[in-house]
Amino acid sequence: MExxxxxxxxxxxxNCCAFVRVADDAILYxxxxxxxxxxxADGFCTAKNEHFFIE
Structure with missing residues (x-):
């Protein structure tokens, strides 16, 4: 698994959703x-050529 x-x-x-960096649980948005x-998250990860998952 990637x-x-x-x-x-x-x-x-x-009481909200957040886009989070997994390594240190930093809330980015x-x-x-x-x-x-x-x-x-889609725009951010596309720009950095990364992937994200929805938990």
Whole structure:
């Protein structure tokens, strides 16, 4: 399985979705709307030629 460096996840303590760097759990972007977070993650990862997963 490919090792992913980024993920989209739901943060219940903030009541929002977030785009997170897996290595250190740094929140790179968060929003209440999961669609916006996924769009941001897609653009970010496309620009860096990376992949992300949705948790």
């Amino acid at each position: 090792k992913y460096r980024y993920k989209v996840t739901y943060l219940d303590y903030l 968060s929003n209440e709307n999961e669609h916006f977070v996924t769009l941001f």
